[in-house]
Amino acid sequence: xxxxxxxxxxxxxxxxxxxxxxxxxxxxxxxxxxxxxxxxxxxxxxxxxxxxxxxxxxxxxxxxxxxxxxxxxxxxxxxxxxxxxxxxxxxxxxxxxxxxxxxxxxxxxxxxxxxxxxxxxxxxxxxxxxxxxxxxxxxxxxxxxxxxxxxxxxxxxx
Amino acid sequence: xxxxxxxxxxxxxxxxxxxxxxxxxxxxxxxxxxxxxxxxxxxxxxxxxxxxxxxxxxxxxxxxxxxxxxxxxxxxxxxxxxxxxxxxxxxxxxxxxxxxxxxxxxxxxxxxxxxxxxxxxxxxxxxxxxxxxxxxxxxxxxxxxxxxxxxxxxxxxxxxxxxxxxxxxxxxxxxxxxxxxxxxx
Numbered sequence: 001x002x003x004x005x006x007x008x009x010x011x012x013x014x015x016x017x018x019x020x021x022x023x024x025x026x027x028x029x030x031x032x033x034x035x036x037x038x039x040x041x042x043x044x045x046x047x048x049x050x051x052x053x054x055x056x057x058x059x060x061x062x063x064x065x066x067x068x069x070x071x072x073x074x075x076x077x078x079x080x081x082x083x084x085x086x087x088x089x090x091x092x093x094x095x096x097x098x099x100x101x102x103x104x105x106x107x108x109x110x111x112x113x114x115x116x117x118x119x120x121x122x123x124x125x126x127x128x129x130x131x132x133x134x135x136x137x138x139x140x141x142x143x144x145x146x147x148x149x150x151x152x153x154x155x156x157x158x
Numbered sequence: 159x160x161x162x163x164x165x166x167x168x169x170x171x172x173x174x175x176x177x178x179x180x181x182x183x184x185x186x187x188x189x190x191x192x193x194x195x196x197x198x199x200x201x202x203x204x205x206x207x208x209x210x211x212x213x214x215x216x217x218x219x220x221x222x223x224x225x226x227x228x229x230x231x232x233x234x235x236x237x238x239x240x241x242x243x244x245x246x247x248x249x250x251x252x253x254x255x256x257x258x259x260x261x262x263x264x265x266x267x268x269x270x271x272x273x274x275x276x277x278x279x280x281x282x283x284x285x286x287x288x289x290x291x292x293x294x295x296x297x298x299x300x301x302x303x304x305x306x307x308x309x310x311x312x313x314x315x316x317x318x319x320x321x322x323x324x325x326x327x328x329x330x331x332x333x334x335x336x337x338x339x340x341x342x343x
Binding site: 042046047049050053054058059063064066068070071 | 197203
């Protein structure tokens with residue numbers, strides 16, 4: 001085996017990717033050739049230095065506690081955020097509905113409300129008795145109406 | 159060994175059910191290995207710490223999606239690699255690090271001369287990590303530190319095996335030249 005072929009195969013030799021015949025030929029050549037042997041040593045040494053350096057850099061003490069603390073904080077934050085966001089969303093829809101949309105859709109809602117009262121007297125009476133319940137009912141109705149409009153539009157477009 | 163594997167699998171299962179304590183034990187067990195991967199890619203201790211923390215937080219958030227508890231570590235390494243790559247892309251300033259932030263491994267028991275020699279080696283590797291492109295650092299760390307095969311690396315990174323081979327060859331040659339250059343000096 002010549003030096004050129006040997007140096008070309010050194011990384012495959014390192015990775016144990018050669019068959020027995022080639023492996024033996026390389027080992028024989030390395031025993032006889034100082035220059036290739038030096039190259040082989042350089043390869044081994046450089047990888048050893050790299051591995052020792054990277055593997056010897058260990059994480060500082062208390063890291064796992066820090067990660068757990070970060071996770072707990074995140075969970076607490078999430079637990080607090082979800083209800084707050086949900087409430088804020090509902091409130092903004094409620095306000096938007098009554099300030100901007102309700103006056104526009106009032107005649108339609110009025111008609112639907114009367115229809116609902118006639119069809120389902122008991123919920124109708126409850127709604128009539130409580131203005132807050134009526135407000136919530138109107139909001140829900142508006143959301144249903146908007147969703148149906150959106151779904152119909154989407155169905156027509158597709 | 160089997161007891162250890164069983165214990166790890168059971169910890170992964172508990173963590174999947176939201177047990178923070180079990181996940182903490184997993185962090186403790188794998189933190190140095192993940193840190194080594196992150197450090198190998200980032201080439202900077204502080205960045206590697208941030209990447210390691212992000213890796214574990216991402217892992218905790220997504221552990222419910224992990225189907226096979228036996229594959230936890232390789233899944234974690236994949237997260238670490240992705241986190242490191244996106245971190246490097248986001249912070250690609252190409253800065254050189256002052257030597258006082260170079261990690262200081264424990265070399266207790268060394269003579270002053272051997273300590274100086276090791277410190278020199280450390281600085282060379284640090285320079286190499288800064289010089290190498292992140293893609294080459296990733297394959298180098300997966301091959302030399304994690305001991306993964308070419309196919310496994312190709313599968314993990316989603317690149318052809320030929321690309322993995324050429325990147326590893328490039329990184330190893332560069333590594334050899336850096337060590338050799340300093341020796342000649």
